[in-house]
Amino acid sequence: xxxxxxxxxxxxxxxxxxxxxxxxxxxxxxxxxxxxxxxxxxxxxxxxxxxxxxxxxxxxxxxxxxxxxxxxxxxxxxxxxxxxxxxxxxxxxxxxxxxxxxxxxxxxxxxxxxxxxxxxxxxxxxxxxxxxxxxxxxxxxxxxxxxxxxxxxxxxxxxxxxxxxxxxxxxxxxxxxxx
Amino acid sequence: xxxxxxxxxxxxxxxxxxxxxxxxxxxxxxxxxxxxxxxxxxxxxxxxxxxxxxxxxxxxxxxxxxxxxxxxxxxxxxxxxxxxxxxxxxxxxxxxxxxxxxxxxxxxxxxxxxxxxxxxxxxxxxxxxxxxxxxxxxxxxxxxxxxxxxx
Numbered sequence: 478x479x480x481x482x483x484x485x486x487x488x489x490x491x492x493x494x495x496x497x498x499x500x501x502x503x504x505x506x507x508x509x510x511x512x513x514x515x516x517x518x519x520x521x522x523x524x525x526x527x528x529x530x531x532x533x534x535x536x537x538x539x540x541x542x543x544x545x546x547x548x549x550x551x552x553x554x555x556x557x558x559x560x561x562x563x564x565x566x567x568x569x570x571x572x573x574x575x576x577x578x579x580x581x582x583x584x585x586x587x588x589x590x591x592x593x594x595x596x597x598x599x600x601x602x603x604x605x606x607x608x609x610x611x612x613x614x615x616x617x618x619x620x621x622x623x624x625x626x627x628x629x630x631x632x633x634x635x636x637x638x639x640x641x642x643x644x645x646x647x648x649x650x651x652x653x654x655x656x
Numbered sequence: 657x658x659x660x661x662x663x664x665x666x667x668x669x670x671x672x673x674x675x676x677x678x679x680x681x682x683x684x685x686x687x688x689x690x691x692x693x694x695x696x697x698x699x700x701x702x703x704x705x706x707x708x709x710x711x712x713x714x715x716x717x718x719x720x721x722x723x724x725x726x727x728x729x730x731x732x733x734x735x736x737x738x739x740x741x742x743x744x745x746x747x748x749x750x751x752x753x754x755x756x757x758x759x760x761x762x763x764x765x766x767x768x769x770x771x772x773x774x775x776x777x778x779x780x781x782x783x784x785x786x787x788x789x790x791x792x793x794x795x796x797x798x799x800x801x802x803x804x805x806x807x
Contacts, residue, residue, distance in 0.1 A: 510748045581703075581715050606719050614744035616702045 512614055512622075512633040519544075519624045520612035524602035527584055527591075532576070532602055534628075541650035542574035544622045545638075546610060548582040549590035551618040556594060558619055558637040563597035565643050573651065577601035580610055580618040625650040692724045695734050699724075699741055700749050708751055 514520075523533035545562055547555045566575045576599065579587050584603055591601075604610055613622060621634040623646050631649040634642060686694070693710055699720060701712035709717045709724075720741065727737045741749045753759070790798070 510746050513743055513746045606722075607715050608719060611702070611716060611719055611723070612744060614702075614746070614749075616745075 506635070509635045512630070514614065514622070514630045515633060517630055519622070519628050519630050520609070522602075522609050522612070524578075524604060524609065526600045526602050527579075527587060528600070530600075532600055537574050537576070537624075538628060539626055540572070540574055541626050541647075542576060542624050543647075543650075544576050544578060544613070544624065546578045546580045546604075546613070546615050546618050546620045548580045548618045549586040550582065551580070554637040555590075555619050558639070559594050561638045561640055561643050562599075563595060564640070565647065566597045566599045569647075569651075573647070575599040578604050578609055580604065580615065581607055621646075623647065623650045688725070688728050691734060692721070692728055695724050695728075695737050696721050698738065698751055700745075700751050702745065702749070 519534060521534045523531065523535075526532050543562075543565070545558075547558075549555075562575055562577075565573065575597075579601060587601060602609075613620070619634075619637055621638055622630055623632040623634075625631050632646045634646055638646075696710035696717075697708050699709040701707045701709050701714060701717040701720075703714050703716050704712045707717075709720045723740075724737055727740065728734075732740075738750065738754075742754075747754065
């Protein structure tokens, strides 16, 4: 090809990557960033549950657990994923712990939510001042973190969980327990 | 003209440096609240749309501001405070990129575009054939057509 012919290649070479960048960039939620916590030890915490009992990360040590940041005002996403968490809790029994973390929510409102949409029985802790949310780099509910039996954060779900996503993410932490 | 550029640039640089030194010497040492404010302005409020921690009244912003104060009081440097939040949220939490590379992109684009334009102009000028004087045939036709217009 002559150099003159090559010049016409310049146009698609510039336009195609730029177009791709804009097309994919605008379709993404800018908050959906990979968590720097993945592969690192999960932050420690000691909080009070909705039932008024003390619960800490140390109590969960040695077992894989799922930390689900949610709020009663997070509609419809938290309502949509609620049955997914409930069925995971029922389906896995003692080999998996699920802990809900109230994200900027009043305990009374959270109780109302659980009364309306069903309380699966796993504990929910009250994150006063949103300190734990900041430790986990949460930008808004729902966000869910998957911690393995060694206390290492293995995955994060940004936005509502579905049964498929839950099974996929759980594979990473339940697999670690049986290794 | 080019022999003026280097001395002029040197004078301008010297003037800028001396102004910066004088301004820096006169500025009072920032208080811890001012230092915390400066960091808060650089951090993104996690549950806002494009607001800094300093500009936001949300619970998260207030808690981050409290942690900035706490860490500065404990003797952490501003870089250490920023790193604390980057370790949790990633670079996303910083309103401006910490790498110098993105800042260079617009300058690089302008320089490349200018270089391309100059190269194109230079080529066009050199490749244009010198205007030849009109031939007798053209002169005759021009004359005829001008007369036809007059008629």
